[in-house]
Amino acid sequence: MNIVVTIKQVPDAANVRINPETKTLVREGVDSMMNPLDAYALEEGVRLKEKFGGKVTVVCMGPPMAEAVLREAISLGADEAVLLSDRAVAGSDTLATSYALSQTISKLGAFDVILGGKQAIDGDTAQVGPGIAVNLDIPQVTCVRKIREYADGKMVVERMTEEGYDVVEVTLPAVITVVKEINEPRIASLKGKMAAKRAEIKVMSAADIEADLTRLGLKGSPTNVVEIFSPEARKGGVRIEGEPDVQAKTLVASLKEAQLL
């Protein structure tokens, strides 16, 4: 199987803090990491490879420092890594990003499936996976929590829904975005780490992927940010004092009065 996994380098969520005075992000000391859901997608891709044979290629669009997550992906079992890095993509929204990634993937040769995490923790849009599917004119299934079968160019998967799940059959090649429930990612093995150190990351530019520059970056992004502001901080309310039974009574009375119960 030829498996492609799209990964993104994102700020380490646990460490993102807001400077209370300026209300801006404190970026010092914030590490970057692989988008958590992409790690699940990668694990699934490596498991497919282990089961059916083939190779896993990871693709990432980012600045040169994004090479780190590509190496991490190799340490976790990916065979090849491609980084699309070009100033032209700066300021891309999800439309431009989907275009850039799908152009990159189309240059890699035939593939059976494209796996990705459902969404990234910085953008949270969950839009790029389907966008890639449209650009490559292939089917998609999102929120996949299990890949049941793969045979004769088709996959049967379970898509998580609000009520439970749908069992979906999809003809490959297709885009599959995954959720946390799908597996438990492995940790990098020693051999993996060594392979990651030695690996050659293929860096591609906008010219290498023969991209239409008007579809990249700000020019290729129909949406843009007009304003950034800090959200109104939620102010505290009242402290309910007294002995526990008084506190309980006061709370219930307050909630009833506010017609919340």
Next chain:
Amino acid sequence: MNYFLTETEQMIKETAKEVAEKYIKPVRAEYDEKNEFAWEVQEKIAEAGLCGVYIPEAYGGICAEGQMGIMNLVVAVEELSKVCGGISLGLAATALGTIPLILFGNEEQKKKYLPAIAAGEKLAAFALTEACAGSNAGGIQTTARKEGDYFVLNGTKQWITNGNVAEMYTVIAMTDKARGARGATAFLVDKGTPGFSFGKKEDKMGIRASSTYELVFEDCKIPASSILGKEGHGFLSAMKTFDMSRPGVAAQALGIAAGALEDAVDYARSREQFGKPVISNQGLRFLLADMAMKVETARAMVYATARSIDSGDRSCSKESAIAKCYASDVAMQVTTDAVQVYGGYGYMREYPMEKRMRDAKITQIYEGTNQIQREVIGQCLIKEAASKK
């Protein structure tokens, strides 16, 4: 302190640390309680590629030709032992059982066993100790009688680590009682060989996640090709093996101590009495400082010995005895003090500290008691002085 670990050693350390945090920490108390071997963790250690760190590349490990990989082993065992000194024995005791093969095995034997051990598919064990032969290894009674193309083993081995979870056993047995110290031979015995069974499972004070069993040989027939090294060289092989493997036990002791120290410092910073963290008390800081001195000096000694062996120095008996003896004494002292730092909580099984104290004790006893280690050191001193002339 920067010990200038190589890139590979650094990777091993990180990998072992990740395995320990992710897979060992959540289950260590359970396996200690149940007195059971943690197969699920052993699988993860194998998947992480840690089983071959001391095994030559040619047989599936990562060591270059001629390299021993003891420092690699030390780094891995230390990190795993920081979290659990019992679960780490799956790797450490396999190393003890495998080093004789690496040192003295022939090509056929190496090809037969090493790849599976390096991949973590099989574990190994070293079987010397018997009921009547502990420190006095020369007193073993297990015999290996030659019969045509076979040897027949009879006897019982006691307190064997990786007891019934190993697949390959390095067994020392008497082939010629008359020759005394030159009368023992090392053999490689496969689990499942008819006549080889397991006896008592030990219920231990500590390292309870490690499998400790009696091995019973009753007319156990093994092919003559099972001889490891030369006939009559059994004790020599064992002694040479211990010189190489002592840093492994030392690393286990070091890890146990280091883990205890780290937790003790964290605890002392968070536990408040009299309105402040207990670490505000100089007395406690002094205690922790003494613990830290012991851990760091033990580490320096263990690392130096491991590097020395790796660089080709095979006459390292004194140094490896010092490393083992010192690190294990440190482990016992530091874990005892760490329990003290924890106060009442240190005594409760609900908290992970008392286990470390129970685990530490064995490191002063097995693979040569610390009294034997001191004897080895003493004898080396004499030899060195004598050769000065």
Next chain:
Amino acid sequence: MPIKINKETCVGCGACVAQCPFGALSLVDNCAFVEETKCKFCGKCATVCPCEAITVVKEEMEAKDDLGSYKDIWVFAEQKKGQVAGVSYELLAKARELATQKPNKVVAVVLHDGGNAEIAKQLIAKGADKVISVSAPELTNFDDLTYSNVFYRLVKERKPEIILCGATTIGRALMPRVAVMLKTGLTADCTGLHIDPETGLLIQTRPAFGGNIMARIRCQNTRPQMATVRHKVFPEAEPDSSRAGEIEEVAFQKEDLSLRSKVLEVVETLGEQVKLTDANIIVSGGRGMKGPENFALLKELAEALGGAVGASRAAVDAGWIPYAHQVGQTGKTVCPKVYIACGISGQIQHLVGMQSSDVIVAINKDPECPMMKIANYAIEGDLFEIIPLIIKELKK
């Protein structure tokens, strides 16, 4: 280069550095320097610079169409088994509000199998001026490709100015696909929508970086302007059966049916449990619950209140309660009327999942923890004592 810093004019005051929400600016040799990879081109630096040393040349996507020819606000009415999803009704109400800011017809678009004959009328009662209904057995279950093809065809033919859709599993699979097919902009998980009186554009407000920052986004040169919105962000309107509206039945085109994917089975697993994301009252437990058995207490309180049980990541990771109950950045985002946090300190990753609750009640031993500080009602005490007393009080 989109961000230009005039080295002569820049005095190195650092105002831009301090104000950049993304930390993309720094001072190098006493002059502002922008790290392009971090810059999101929001333009804040240019507005705060006292010397006008920064110019943000915002390149934009060219308008390729007669934008004025797009009309109407469409709401994709999600339905399962003939039941319209609550979020779709909420969006109809919001669309009505937007229609008062700028005159527009509110159109509900529903794809279904015809099982509910009243569905169009229900949508009109809830605020639609017109309903476009496509009914066919092939549309019984949501299929990404088939639904995209049908919806795309409708949009291409009829050119709505704005499309709103719930940020549900279906919405987040369908809208991104259609937006890219239309080569237009889509903003996900909006918490605010309004029409800019000057430009007539839809301004989409959404959180970024886990809610630490809010962004206002617009899509000026392409149409339709598309947005998805989560459940319970906007209120639903009461149904008004006296409302009149147009119902147009549009035939399903066979060529829109895709055979490249299909639903084999629909499995419901949640059963009787109150779904966390739907609940109006949530009783949630964290590290302070101390163990799995204590969640029974929360369940009792939740039942007494007719609510659902939630949990912080700490409780889920400790194995005390299944992941389905996790609220927070890596769990579910909820927006109930009342969120009762028991023994939850309120780490940012948890707050992000519930801070838009109407009323927050916190019960905690630590009066200074973040949850206690933002709670509308903060109770300092032992939850094991207080919760039984609350249950007792409720049962009176």
